[in-house]
Amino acid sequence: MALALSAPVFAITSQLIEDATGLHYDIKDADLLAERLSRRAGELGFDSLLDYYYFLRYDSGGAREIECLVDLLVVNETYFFREIDQLRALVDVIVPRVLARQPRVRIWCAACSTGEEAYSLAMLLDERALLDRADIEASDISARVLPIAEGGVYAGRSLRALLPAERRRHFVELNDGAVRVRDRFRNRIRWRRANLLQPTPVDDAGRFDVILCRNALIYFRDETVVKIVGWLAERLSPGGYLLVGASESLLRYGTALACEEHGGSFFYRKAGP
Amino acid sequence: MSGAVIECLSDPDPGVRALACDALARIGDTAAVPRLFGLLGDADAQVMQRTVAAIQSLGCADTEGLALRAARSSEVRVRRAALRILAYFGYPSSVDTLLGAIGDADDRAREVAMAGLAYIDDPRAIDALVGAATEQASTRTRAAAVRSLGRARASAPALAALRAGLNDSDEWIRYFACQALGRLKDEGAAEAIAALLDDSAGQVRVAAVETLALLHGASAMDALHRAAAAGDPDVERAALVGLGHVKDEASLPVLRQALLGSDPATRLVAISTLAEYALSLVDKDMVLALSDPDAGVRTATIALLAGRTGVDATRLMIAHLTDPRLQAALVDAMTKPVDGRVEALAQGLATATADTAPLIVSVLARMHTREATLALEEAFASTHATVRRAVAPALATMRTSSSRALLSRAASDDPDERVREIGAAAAER
Numbered sequence: 001m002a003l004a005l006s007a008p009v010f011a012i013t014s015q016l017i018e019d020a021t022g023l024h025y026d027i028k029d030a031d032l033l034a035e036r037l038s039r040r041a042g043e044l045g046f047d048s049l050l051d052y053y054y055f056l057r058y059d060s061g062g063a064r065e066i067e068c069l070v071d072l073l074v075v076n077e078t079y080f081f082r083e084i085d086q087l088r089a090l091v092d093v094i095v096p097r098v099l100a101r102q103p104r105v106r107i108w109c110a111a112c113s114t115g116e117e118a119y120s121l122a123m124l125l126d127e128r129a130l131l132d133r134a135d136i137e138a139s140d141i142s143a144r145v146l147p148i149a150e151g152g153v154y155a156g157r158s159l160r161a162l163l164p165a166e167r168r169r170h171f172v173e174l175n176d177g178a179v180r181v182r183d184r185f186r187n188r189i190r191w192r193r194a195n196l197l198q199p200t201p202v203d204d205a206g207r208f209d210v211i212l213c214r215n216a217l218i219y220f221r222d223e224t225v226v227k228i229v230g231w232l233a234e235r236l237s238p239g240g241y242l243l244v245g246a247s248e249s250l251l252r253y254g255t256a257l258a259c260e261e262h263g264g265s266f267f268y269r270k271a272g273p
Numbered sequence: 274m275s276g277a278v279i280e281c282l283s284d285p286d287p288g289v290r291a292l293a294c295d296a297l298a299r300i301g302d303t304a305a306v307p308r309l310f311g312l313l314g315d316a317d318a319q320v321m322q323r324t325v326a327a328i329q330s331l332g333c334a335d336t337e338g339l340a341l342r343a344a345r346s347s348e349v350r351v352r353r354a355a356l357r358i359l360a361y362f363g364y365p366s367s368v369d370t371l372l373g374a375i376g377d378a379d380d381r382a383r384e385v386a387m388a389g390l391a392y393i394d395d396p397r398a399i400d401a402l403v404g405a406a407t408e409q410a411s412t413r414t415r416a417a418a419v420r421s422l423g424r425a426r427a428s429a430p431a432l433a434a435l436r437a438g439l440n441d442s443d444e445w446i447r448y449f450a451c452q453a454l455g456r457l458k459d460e461g462a463a464e465a466i467a468a469l470l471d472d473s474a475g476q477v478r479v480a481a482v483e484t485l486a487l488l489h490g491a492s493a494m495d496a497l498h499r500a501a502a503a504g505d506p507d508v509e510r511a512a513l514v515g516l517g518h519v520k521d522e523a524s525l526p527v528l529r530q531a532l533l534g535s536d537p538a539t540r541l542v543a544i545s546t547l548a549e550y551a552l553s554l555v556d557k558d559m560v561l562a563l564s565d566p567d568a569g570v571r572t573a574t575i576a577l578l579a580g581r582t583g584v585d586a587t588r589l590m591i592a593h594l595t596d597p598r599l600q601a602a603l604v605d606a607m608t609k610p611v612d613g614r615v616e617a618l619a620q621g622l623a624t625a626t627a628d629t630a631p632l633i634v635s636v637l638a639r640m641h642t643r644e645a646t647l648a649l650e651e652a653f654a655s656t657h658a659t660v661r662r663a664v665a666p667a668l669a670t671m672r673t674s675s676s677r678a679l680l681s682r683a684a685s686d687d688p689d690e691r692v693r694e695i696g697a698a699a700a701e702r
Contacts, residue, residue, distance in 0.1 A: 007573060008514050011541035027573045043318055045384050054476035057507060
């Protein structure tokens, strides 16, 4: 049973979460937030969400606890070959264009969740014999999902869009209907934890020709989206591309990136060659 | 049906097991209780929490014995869960078990036991809590004991232990001691609590503010007013919440000042607190908050207004229906049925404009209550064509015998051509 989350406590707690992670909760989401906070607060022995808030805010273990809380709050629902048309346009049009002017392409999946997107991209590149010329990095704010991504073992809903031939080609069958991504993909992706609001860990990674940040921006308020997109744009090489989810148009934010359409999908391009 | 659900308690998917617990609690079949006890040691924390909730919801003659037995389990998770169940039901037979659990090797089991003892009317319970608050080696356990004392009946030994807790070296013990003394209304501790307004730990400063609000004295109110402009956002917000507990009209200027501040979260707390007052005192503040630059504050204000009974809050919301930033949220919020809502909507509809009438009609139609439907049917008798034009399409979608009759009559008799057309179209369908 969820602990009570009054309007004032909702206000301060949701603000703390937003400051730390960018995740925005509207007051209409108060019941959902109360349920998730209660789960974590209960595990720690708190019987009041205000006490739990003060723990997050003031205790020496608060910063670490926020990281644990993030694991409960973020939505990790994704699957292989999600929004496949955009990925196909990326590997068929954008990547060959980049490789026409340089030997390798650097790609960053900036909100990789449990890894399906990064692996899907690697698989599509492999099908076009481009994987050996690609450097793929993948990151997520949740520390819990990265070992899952690195392990590469999937089952159930993650595989719902896979064709039988794709499953045979890219995965090894395990017991109980689970599969493991073939080693040639697992070895090609570098995983790391990164909070898009605290970009320091990725600053030293240099610039990327392509950044994917799909289906993550919907959880942020407009001002935060502007901030994140601006920072991602800085991480793009001149002429580099940013991909966002199909429902996440950046046009209304007035981004400096130019919108281009390829294969029916939209890409945001930084000025350059 | 419950047999099939009980089988789901063995499902390998923890999500299914958790849902099975919820379902059994709703079905109310106490035959499930023994099987539920088998899940107390479930490896999934969610399943365990839902299991405890289901057992607490169901209750039955067997629960006491099963819980007492489970409290002796060698598995720590089972003991914790069983103690939580015993604490919830407060069986007289469980006192010895709860007292014994204060010496449990597990921190959490000790905490659960102490939380339960707070509600048990037995002098041994208070003695044990006082002992734990002062003698336990673990600061976490002493903090839990202090917290529990705040929920027990006030007694001299308890108050003495709590006052001593205000000076403890551990910040959480000071925090819970402060809270506990506030709950127990120990006005004699006000001075010591006021000294904690400058504590090095943020949560203690905040707890001091909250406690002073509960103690209500003149010095406490002064301290709260000062804290509301302290510069530390959490202390300010806590002071605002505290002022809301007191609901003293003299605090309104402080709250209004906070509503004009630069921090949206503080403004949100301020409006939430102002909403605790009578609407006649704060209606202008609510209007101000409806035009706040922060969408979260605006949305919260709508939700606060929507939750209020009586016609005035609904009238205030209707008055803002033409604001495009608020329109959709207001319509959604007003569909929540509270006393006075339909009455105010009907009054608003009677004088609505061509812009607002369809919106008010939309609210009434989406409420799906008999009272709202009657209000629409009565509004269809309005002398204003604007109102009848707005109501007619809603009646057409309802397809009740009374709405059909009204539309059929309107198709031939209504003086307004558009209403006659809608009536005729509805009759054809």
